[in-house]
Amino acid sequence: MYTQGLDQKGQSNEKRSALESAADLEAFQKRIDAEEKIEAKDWMPEAYRRTLVRQISQHAHSEIIGMQPEGNWLTRAPTLKRKAILLAKVQDEAGHGLYLYSAGETLGTSRDEMVGDLLTGKAKYSSIFNYPTLTWADIGAIGWLVDGAAIMNQIPLCRCSFGPYARAMVRVCKEESFHQRQGFDIMYELSRGTEAQKAMLQDAMNRWWWPSLMMFGPNDSDSRHSAQSMAWKIKRFSNDELRQKFIDATVPQADFLGLQIPDDDLEFDKKTGHYRFGEIDWSEFISVIAGNGPCNKQRMARRRKAHDDGAWVREAALAYGEKQAERRSAA
Amino acid sequence: MVKNRPSVGALLDSATRGTEMNSKEWPLYEVFIRSKSGLSHRHAGSLHAADDQMALDHARDTYTRRSEGVSLWVVRSSEIVASDPAETAAFFEPAEDKIYRHPTFYEIPDGVENL
Amino acid sequence: MKKDDALLAYVTRLGDNALILGQRMIEVVTLYPELEEELANANLSLDYIGQARLFYTYAGKLEGKDRDEDDFAFLREGNEYRHVLLVEQPNGHFGDMMARQFLFESFYLLQLEAIEQCSDSSVAEIAARAVKEIRYHLRHVSQWVVRLGDGTDASHARMQRSIEDLWQFTGELLAADEIDDLFHEKFNGPDLNAIRDQWHSNVANVLKQATLEKPGDDWMASGGKQGRHSEHLGYLLAEMQYLQRTHPGANW
Numbered sequence: 001m002y003t004q005g006l007d008q009k010g011q012s013n014e015k016r017s018a019l020e021s022a023a024d025l026e027a028f029q030k031r032i033d034a035e036e037k038i039e040a041k042d043w044m045p046e047a048y049r050r051t052l053v054r055q056i057s058q059h060a061h062s063e064i065i066g067m068q069p070e071g072n073w074l075t076r077a078p079t080l081k082r083k084a085i086l087l088a089k090v091q092d093e094a095g096h097g098l099y100l101y102s103a104g105e106t107l108g109t110s111r112d113e114m115v116g117d118l119l120t121g122k123a124k125y126s127s128i129f130n131y132p133t134l135t136w137a138d139i140g141a142i143g144w145l146v147d148g149a150a151i152m153n154q155i156p157l158c159r160c161s162f163g164p165y166a167r168a169m170v171r172v173c174k175e176e177s178f179h180q181r182q183g184f185d186i187m188y189e190l191s192r193g194t195e196a197q198k199a200m201l202q203d204a205m206n207r208w209w210w211p212s213l214m215m216f217g218p219n220d221s222d223s224r225h226s227a228q229s230m231a232w233k234i235k236r237f238s239n240d241e242l243r244q245k246f247i248d249a250t251v252p253q254a255d256f257l258g259l260q261i262p263d264d265d266l267e268f269d270k271k272t273g274h275y276r277f278g279e280i281d282w283s284e285f286i287s288v289i290a291g292n293g294p295c296n297k298q299r300m301a302r303r304r305k306a307h308d309d310g311a312w313v314r315e316a317a318l319a320y321g322e323k324q325a326e327r328r329s330a331a
Numbered sequence: 332m333v334k335n336r337p338s339v340g341a342l343l344d345s346a347t348r349g350t351e352m353n354s355k356e357w358p359l360y361e362v363f364i365r366s367k368s369g370l371s372h373r374h375a376g377s378l379h380a381a382d383d384q385m386a387l388d389h390a391r392d393t394y395t396r397r398s399e400g401v402s403l404w405v406v407r408s409s410e411i412v413a414s415d416p417a418e419t420a421a422f423f424e425p426a427e428d429k430i431y432r433h434p435t436f437y438e439i440p441d442g443v444e445n446l
Numbered sequence: 447m448k449k450d451d452a453l454l455a456y457v458t459r460l461g462d463n464a465l466i467l468g469q470r471m472i473e474v475v476t477l478y479p480e481l482e483e484e485l486a487n488a489n490l491s492l493d494y495i496g497q498a499r500l501f502y503t504y505a506g507k508l509e510g511k512d513r514d515e516d517d518f519a520f521l522r523e524g525n526e527y528r529h530v531l532l533v534e535q536p537n538g539h540f541g542d543m544m545a546r547q548f549l550f551e552s553f554y555l556l557q558l559e560a561i562e563q564c565s566d567s568s569v570a571e572i573a574a575r576a577v578k579e580i581r582y583h584l585r586h587v588s589q590w591v592v593r594l595g596d597g598t599d600a601s602h603a604r605m606q607r608s609i610e611d612l613w614q615f616t617g618e619l620l621a622a623d624e625i626d627d628l629f630h631e632k633f634n635g636p637d638l639n640a641i642r643d644q645w646h647s648n649v650a651n652v653l654k655q656a657t658l659e660k661p662g663d664d665w666m667a668s669g670g671k672q673g674r675h676s677e678h679l680g681y682l683l684a685e686m687q688y689l690q691r692t693h694p695g696a697n698w
Contacts, residue, residue, distance in 0.1 A: 041416040064481070071475045078689040078698040079516045084495045090475060091488035095393055098481050102377040105359065111379060112356045136689060168376065194696050302476060310479025313540045316597025317381035318355055323596065324382055357480070378482055388586055389482040392489050
């Protein structure tokens with residue numbers, strides 16, 4: 001099944017992968033085309049495995065880092081109910097990270113390796129979490145916009161070809177819809193509040209709208225990995241398709257909240273039935289991905305600190321576990 | 332038996348040095364949940380824990396927050412013995428042509444009841 | 447003091463302990479030593495916030511001045527909070543946090559079990575729910591005390607220090623004041639004399655398993671239950687109450 005122990009025992013898979021004949025690749029593609037699920041120890045092209053490890057671990061890292069901008073308002077949540085709800089949401093994010101690391105580990109990499117790549121800066125995570133949460137309204141905006149965008153991405157992934165990833169996504173999607181509603185609920189309450197609260201709301205909208213659109217990734221024409229990912233049913237819709245879907249769903253919600261969307265070019269096109277929108281500032285996206293967003297360094301520093309500060313605890317727990325095992329076998 | 336312990340100061344210093352010393356991971360466990368009485372345990376995913384009790388607690392916190400379980404099993408991943416996917420054909424296909432194992436293979440003559 | 451005032455004061459204390467400890471635990475989100483512990487500690491914190499809400503709501507009802515759970519949590523002055531000093535101590539490292547929770551919950555579980563039997567059915571009902579949660583908490587944190595005490599030499603040293611540093615705050619848990627006495631006499635509430643012995647015995651057991659030394663009872667800090675807190679509380683409240691104080695009367 002999913003064990004690294006089994007990796008060492010079963011050599012025939014490694015031998016076959018090394019050869020990767022045209023026949024193997026064709027047989028694999030046939031399975032994909034037939035909507036069969038690929039499981040952890042099935043034969044797969046090395047590139048398929050690598051792509052999945054990269055995508056799954058990035059996804060997991062995003063969940064973990066994503067806990068930080070939202071966690072930033074836990075101690076200052078304005079009511080006990082909001083505090084509890086936000087904590088449950090942040091907890092879910094930790095859980096999502098865990099399901100995803102778990103799925104990643106079925107592909108022969110370890111949690112330590114994946115986390116190690118995050119901490120050295122080698123692995124990426126979603127650009128959106130490099131922005132600061134400056135007010136309580138930001139927490140609403142994240143739930144409504146960021147989780148909304150994430151849901152657009154995640155629902156198709158429930159049908160991804162790789163079994164463990166698809167199953168993890170089913171679990172995640174079940175929990176995610178509460179997240180978006182929680183965010184919208186916060187926005188709705190603020191929209192009916194004091195002048196100061198309404199101003200807080202619009203300010204959050206102004207800062208989170210464009211970064212949320214960037215979450216869907218570069219335009220299809222600029223997207224390097226897409227074609228192969230689509231063929232292997234790791235990706236099921238294109239970046240632009242999902243981005244358009246998100247905008248179409250969200251603009252009416254913004255109207256309902258009485259919010260201005262910070263895009264002068266936004267306009268409903270009656271012929272296509274979709275919203276036309278302005279040009280995304282891709283230089284900002286590239287800059288943030290490269291490590292120069294407002295919070296990149298801070299996010300990584302906090303994650304590293306948690307890891308380093310916790311080393312003595314993890315070691316102690318292991319040492320105790322080993323002592324227990326010795327005592328049991330001696331008994 | 333009394334161990335000679337190093338000075339507290341030295342120990343506290345060494346405890347703050349962090350990652351240099353820690354390269355061993357907590358072992359991986361697989362989690363199985365029975366969601367309701369009457370159903371079997373189903374595989375839910377995996378997690379890391381330093382011992383069995385911790386694994387159970389973590390499984391509870393990770394996989395049963397929405398009342399999804401009445402019973403949890405955790406097993407060290409290294410203890411699981413699995414069929415080798417490379418041998419799938421030899422392992423499973425021979426069963427496919429022994430259709431006489433299925434009741435539908437047999438035609439019951441008209442008029443015979445309770446078979 | 448009138449017996450109804452004693453009941454209100456006692457219930458408010460229970461809410462305060464839960465809120466302040468919950469808040470302390472929440473401060474550490476994203477800083478726990480392992481992902482699985484983030485999930486565990488979030489569950490424990492959620493239990494505390496939930497308990498605070500129940501105790502405060504009942505306190506509001508008893509008071510009869512239309513104050514709700516958020517009024518109690520966000521709109522009181524520092525000296526109106528009556529939690530024990532132990533729960534407002536700063537977080538420190540993971541060992542400090544486990545020690546703090548272990549020492550407090552060894553007491554809190556016994557207190558709740560006694561409150562379950564008291565004559566006020568509302569607070570007994572809340573206690574019945576809380577008891578299940580705290581039973582799980584105590585097992586979890588006791589296990590950590592044992593793991594860290596009997597882990598590596600370094601973790602042993604740290605844990606010993608944590609227990610010793612926090613020991614001065616344990617006296618307040620077990621020392622009855624006027625409100626404790628009234629709640630015991632008039633409402634069949636917890637008898638701190640009985641709880642004291644049990645607490646010492648339970649704590650000694652776990653410390654022994656953890657290969658840790660049980661500190662002697664020297665000077666004990668007190669004052670929390672009377673509203674005389676440490677300098678830490680002001681900062682905790684400033685952060686927690688910020689939005690409500692900045693936007694008086696707003697809905698969230």
